[in-house]
Amino acid sequence: MSLKMTLxxxxxxxxxxxxxxxxxxxxxxxxxxxLVLRGLVDDKHLRPGGTVSGPTMFLLADVGFYLAILAMxxxxxxxxxxxxxxxxxxKPVADANLRAEARILKLGRVLAVGDVLIYSEGxxxxxxxxxxxxxxxPDR
Amino acid sequence: MSLKMTLxxxxxxxxxxxxxxxxxxxxxxxxxxxLVLRGLVDDKHLRPGGTVSGPTMFLLADVGFYLAILAMxxxxxxxxxxxxxxxxxxKPVADANLRAEARILKLGRVLAVGDVLIYSEGxxxxxxxxxxxxxxxPDR
Amino acid sequence: MSLKMTLxxxxxxxxxxxxxxxxxxxxxxxxxxxLVLRGLVDDKHLRPGGTVSGPTMFLLADVGFYLAILAMxxxxxxxxxxxxxxxxxxKPVADANLRAEARILKLGRVLAVGDVLIYSEGxxxxxxxxxxxxxxxPDR
Amino acid sequence: MSLKMTLxxxxxxxxxxxxxxxxxxxxxxxxxxxLVLRGLVDDKHLRPGGTVSGPTMFLLADVGFYLAILAMxxxxxxxxxxxxxxxxxxKPVADANLRAEARILKLGRVLAVGDVLIYSEGxxxxxxxxxxxxxxxPDR
Numbered sequence: 086m087s088l089k090m091t092l093x094x095x096x097x098x099x100x101x102x103x104x105x106x107x108x109x110x111x112x113x114x115x116x117x118x119x120l121v122l123r124g125l126v127d128d129k130h131l132r133p134g135g136t137v138s139g140p141t142m143f144l145l146a147d148v149g150f151y152l153a154i155l156a157m158x159x160x161x162x163x164x165x166x167x168x169x170x171x172x173x174x175x176k177p178v179a180d181a182n183l184r185a186e187a188r189i190l191k192l193g194r195v196l197a198v199g200d201v202l203i204y205s206e207g208x209x210x211x212x213x214x215x216x217x218x219x220x221x222x223p224d225r
Numbered sequence: 226m227s228l229k230m231t232l233x234x235x236x237x238x239x240x241x242x243x244x245x246x247x248x249x250x251x252x253x254x255x256x257x258x259x260l261v262l263r264g265l266v267d268d269k270h271l272r273p274g275g276t277v278s279g280p281t282m283f284l285l286a287d288v289g290f291y292l293a294i295l296a297m298x299x300x301x302x303x304x305x306x307x308x309x310x311x312x313x314x315x316k317p318v319a320d321a322n323l324r325a326e327a328r329i330l331k332l333g334r335v336l337a338v339g340d341v342l343i344y345s346e347g348x349x350x351x352x353x354x355x356x357x358x359x360x361x362x363p364d365r
Numbered sequence: 366m367s368l369k370m371t372l373x374x375x376x377x378x379x380x381x382x383x384x385x386x387x388x389x390x391x392x393x394x395x396x397x398x399x400l401v402l403r404g405l406v407d408d409k410h411l412r413p414g415g416t417v418s419g420p421t422m423f424l425l426a427d428v429g430f431y432l433a434i435l436a437m438x439x440x441x442x443x444x445x446x447x448x449x450x451x452x453x454x455x456k457p458v459a460d461a462n463l464r465a466e467a468r469i470l471k472l473g474r475v476l477a478v479g480d481v482l483i484y485s486e487g488x489x490x491x492x493x494x495x496x497x498x499x500x501x502x503p504d505r
Numbered sequence: 506m507s508l509k510m511t512l513x514x515x516x517x518x519x520x521x522x523x524x525x526x527x528x529x530x531x532x533x534x535x536x537x538x539x540l541v542l543r544g545l546v547d548d549k550h551l552r553p554g555g556t557v558s559g560p561t562m563f564l565l566a567d568v569g570f571y572l573a574i575l576a577m578x579x580x581x582x583x584x585x586x587x588x589x590x591x592x593x594x595x596k597p598v599a600d601a602n603l604r605a606e607a608r609i610l611k612l613g614r615v616l617a618v619g620d621v622l623i624y625s626e627g628x629x630x631x632x633x634x635x636x637x638x639x640x641x642x643p644d645r
Contacts, residue, residue, distance in 0.1 A: 168311065171310075191631075307618075335640070356494065358587070
């Protein structure tokens with residue numbers, strides 16, 4: 086399977102369709118069935134105690150996996166999340182950006198399934214692991 | 226089991242500890258092992274197409290279940306989410322607030338487990354269902 | 366929404382399609398979007414320490430939710446599990462049967478979503494909670 | 506981190522503690538934080554249509570991850586599954602054994618988190634993906 090969108094295509098799509106959210110996200114790499122997304126962390130993403138908030142990590146996993154799917158099926162698809170399960174394993178580093186590594190395990194006719202590992206940049210052990218299922222509309 | 230925090234206690238806690246997020250949340254009801262939280266929806270929570278964003282629903286489920294736990298164990302506990310699994314079932318109504326009904330199914334010594342149903346206010350069928358596990362620190 | 370299969374229809378279907386497994390299962394009740402299934406527990410379901418095995422509870426949740434769907438859409442459907450997430454919350458009583466209460470939260474065109482609470486019979490607190498998603502083939 | 510149990514230690518433990526289930530399981534490989542387990546498939550694991558049953562795959566994921574933990578913390582631990590979430594992605598091949606590759610992503614003081622990929626032997630694409638959380642008792 087080959088890519089239907091290049092890194093540049095995806096960056097333009099992100100900027101055009103994700104509004105303010107796009108400012109905090111940076112697509113680092115894409116290859117068939119894989120995508121790496123950076124989440125820029127600033128004060129608005131932090132919780133008391135200096136930890137990155139859960140919704141911030143949810144967003145990163147969700148958008149990272151969504152873009153990995155679009156890279157494979159093209160920009161027209163209106164895929165929607167049907168399930169996201171996140172294990173929060175370690176406290177993220179407060180003054181480090183996040184790095185999400187998304188992989189697609191199944192790209193079916195109606196469902197895409199995969200997972201995302203999230204790291205504080207510079208650390209070896211992941212802070213969170215997400216499994217996601219997307220529903221892909223039949224009209225693609 | 227009885228409540229260690231009243232509705233008013235919880236509202237003050239929310240305002241004092243959740244900063245800007247608290248502005249969009251309103252605790253409607255609390256009883257042993259149950260809590261109802263309203264999420265005020267405005268433009269910043271919407272995605273193209275007029276649907277409420279996933280992170281907005283994640284936040285509502287997570288905070289709703291967290292407050293349900295605090296109501297039972299008191300405000301000092303430093304509980305953290307270890308897992309959250311959300312099924313997105315229907316498109317939320319764009320111009321309606323959300324209502325999250327949290328219930329605790331197990332309140333153990335180290336883990337609390339439960340689920341949250343999320344509705345667009347005025348609708349009968351839930352838009353999302355979340356299962357959550359919280360880790361409760363031993364020093365409580 | 367009304368039932369397409371009665372309690373008797375479902376019992377016959379279970380006996381005819383689930384072979385040996387059916388001997389340990391008993392459908393207690395069905396109503397629109399709900400079904401109650403008993404799991405008969407004997408030595409082959411136990412683990413050292415006298416607890417009911419995880420796969421036994423998985424089977425009960427999975428079959429219970431499957432039958433709840435069939436009750437609504439009829440016996441011809443070839444629905445398959447796409448996700449099952451189980452929280453094991455308490456140790457089941459070794460010498461008690463299990464009772465699974467399944468409810469459908471969404472019965473869509475291609476996906477059905479719901480959850481199952483599992484109890485040791487005679488106990489008030491659930492031993493496990495499962496969320497399930499089934500894929501429903503288009504040809505129904 | 507180094508192994509506290511060798512491949513032989515684990516095989517003896519499996520035979521001694523898992524009774525009949527052990528006959529269908531074969532530990533192929535162990536290394537720090539990883540373990541590979543083969544599931545021998547015969548008629549009793551099949552469903553109508555020739556597919557391997559869900560509980561069979563649940564068992565394989567659960568035991569595989571459990572053994573991966575024991576390899577790291579030693580045979581005395583009484584770890585129990587608190588959550589298992591499985592995505593069933595493809596129909597397993599009926600006349601092939603299964604291969605489960607377990608990895609531990611977090612081995613904490615009270616919780617271990619990881620995932621398992623399950624393959625039909627000889628196939629490249631996984632048939633299922635499981636996330637698991639185990640609770641580790643404090644007395645280890």
